[in-house]
Amino acid sequence: MKNSNSTAVTEFVFVAFTISPNLKLLVFSIFLFIYSLLLCGNILIMITIRVEPRLHSPMYFFLGKLAFIDLCYSSVTVPKMLVDFLSDQKSISYNGCITQLYFFHFFACAECFLFSAMAYDRYVAICRPLHYSTIMSRQLCFLMAAATWAISFVHSNIQTALTIGLPFCGPNEINSFFCDVPPLIRLACTDTTMIDAMIVANSGIVSLSCFLAVLISYIGITSTILQIRTAKGRRKAFSTCASHLIVVTFFFGPCVFIYMRPSKTFSADQVVTVFYTIIAPMLNPIIYTLRNEEVKTCMKKVWGRRVVSP
Template sequence: MGKTRNVSLDTVVTEFILLGLAHPRNLRVLLSLVFFTIYILTQLGNLLILLTVWADPKLHARPMYILLAVLSFLDMWLFSVTVPRIILSFTPASKAMPFGGCVAQLYFFHFLGSTQCFLYTLMAYDRYLAICRPLHYPVLMNGRLCTILVTGAWVAGSIHGSIQVILTFRLPYCGPNEVDYFFCDIPAVLRLACADTTVNELVTFVDIGVVAASCFMLILLSYANIVHAVLKMSTADGRRRAFSTCGSHLTVVTVYYVPCIFIYLRAGSKSPLDGAVAVFYTVVTPLLNPIIYTLRNQDVKSALKRITMGRGATSEHK
């Protein structure tokens, strides 16, 4: 349940101190290098997918790969919201974040994160139509409809982020100002509020936890239908390609949704495990996305070969 503290107008918080991840002091340099390497590899991997989809006509003409490019774009920005702060926490630099910076970080994390949540659902719907209703797919999922659905996901994500920010920062914060987390997220910030947080915790449970769980169930339902349709395919090669494509998506979805649901369905939790789980879906999942979608996706690998061979041929011609 929520809690209440007496508010003193003389001690209004103007900045938050992010305590970061618990870690041995003698491993600071190593950890900062590890997270910096992960950051660079993730950004380069997602940039590679973006450029491949943009450069290959066969990919950017298909809704599946338009959605994949949007996912990569989201991952790049979402990763930049949290990981630089993690790296900073391992350095002697100040851990203070202005109040406005905390507001902005919480907004963009939930705006981009919820947009990604909706996008995963759209990707599952796209695969369901392509495999279960192949004859109607060009009509049901064309470029125009794909653009409308993606725009809707961005708008819904923006509304979600705005609601969370308004509800979180309508509360007074009068101290202490130490956020026991590696970024400004709802559960960690609410613990510092000098007012009853029951309504906020309920909204967090419904608006984040239940919505995420519902999207996850819709995705699982889509894939249950896909598996049923794939098993009825007459050719082994068709089954293999369908399972390969869908397996990549389902792997990424699972490692994103399960930790997310674990955290936000337990908004009042103070478990030290929450930080480790949050690192998994904010750091590990964006790193896995480009790896899974490039190594397990035959179309993307073929497109990379075509682009590479095309450039090689151009160089030789010159």
């Protein structure tokens, strides 16, 4: 229960990234450049997939959704962080903090389940190629996308509801550059043992279910690839899912490091946090583009045509 004599917190202050005033502009410029690459790369992929008929297949349907989620996922936190780099008072209102927390978990969960859908798509393409068009129908793709949004809605509501019910009466300094559950819980002026366990369990269920779905898919994929007789055939099969494996590792690795620990032992590792909120979403379109000849060809066709047209 909140102490009747305590003063409710109306705003929080971010204390991450203590930077020398002389370096503020430099660091701001670096992150602004990274964020600009993130926006341009993901928007480029979304438009290319939208206008190029050759990319109207299940794999690129999910890739387009990933680009959209990456863009939204980073935009929840990065613009505020950029503003704070140039501000002396790095504060956010209580309502703004809860809103940021909600949408951050919404898009993070959506990305998690989308990776599972993409893994299943690769499994069907490699393990059941003759039935691929039948299994990965347009209806199934839309159903999987709808399920992703629905589960994300439930997850973010649970995380937010558990957090918003906590009393905050001071201190109000968040050891991060955005509002997230683990550092926020540490500021509650009550025992959070039960809430902490429920939040970890909720995040664990989401992460574990997605991880198992990806793992099972790739066990089947690996088994099938090993049965291919020629080395060239094995390389070609593996190359179709190598990009997905890389981005999944970039996403799950840091998330497990950050979230699979109780908030009482949580230490805001700024490098890890920056990686999974900014760097990974920026790298995703680069990885998928550089490793995919079909995407590169379609981009040259689509954007080359627009450059030379009057």
